Amino acid sequence: MTGTRESARTQPGSSALDELLDKQAIYEVVMRYCRGIDRLDLDLVRGAYHPDGIDHHTGFDGTVDEFIAWVRPKLESLSGTMHHIGNHLVELYGDVAISESYSTATHWGGGDGAADFTSGARYIDLMERRDGRWAIAERWAVREWTRSDAGRMIPPEGAGPRGRRDGTDPLVELRSRLAAR
Template structure:
């Protein structure tokens, strides 16, 4: 039997990797969260990871940014190499000031069928379950300072490049 705490950590890291990929518009990270034959069920989408990643990319390019906050996370194991993961999250989406419908926050759950294959946990099938949505109004930054970007100028990208991570 495997070390359950290490498995839980690895599964949670898959969810965090996915969220980082979405928020940084790094579709390679999003793809890494899934097994190659993974399936995703999102609002407005239902299909394979090979179909999902480009679909997601088209939607994210319309937005100026997103920020996912991961909350409660629970894992139920089905044997050693299959798990059901439920992750509560809040995700904020924003566009340009004139894109009213692009500015919203949603409460959701990722209900994931996770599998360990060749020692690596990843999503075999995901349901992105939206529980609620509310419109948001965004304002211009109040002062100069670091701002997140979805390119090589983002502070995370700068550090990753500097240290070769």
């Protein structure tokens, strides 16, 4: 990192602990977005953005509400998606930050096999802390590559827990069980 960028990142009065807490909060925004997409919890996706957030995806540019309306039918037409976040780097500039997250996302169950694909992308996010809450102000979902998985999906090898997007996912059931304590 250059000296200029390092000095711009480090704010007077901030501590290493404050920076770590900010970076963790930003990372959790990215994780909530992925969980929301994969579990078809679009309120969780919306919550990853500020209300006036902007999103730029392949085939889409607009507000977070327009993004939700655009992505909903695409996700509902699939059996599922799974987003993995790898490299994640945050540059802090006070109450704004640049977050870059490498993602591999698999999509399956579109019916004709055309929607069975895996892609590599980077989420480049302008994050802002407003009223103490970090969220996406603007996102660029930069598609780096796509691979067709048509004809490669196989059924599960046996009985066992399966991910569900209807509110009965094992995560939801575990939360309910713990809440009942």
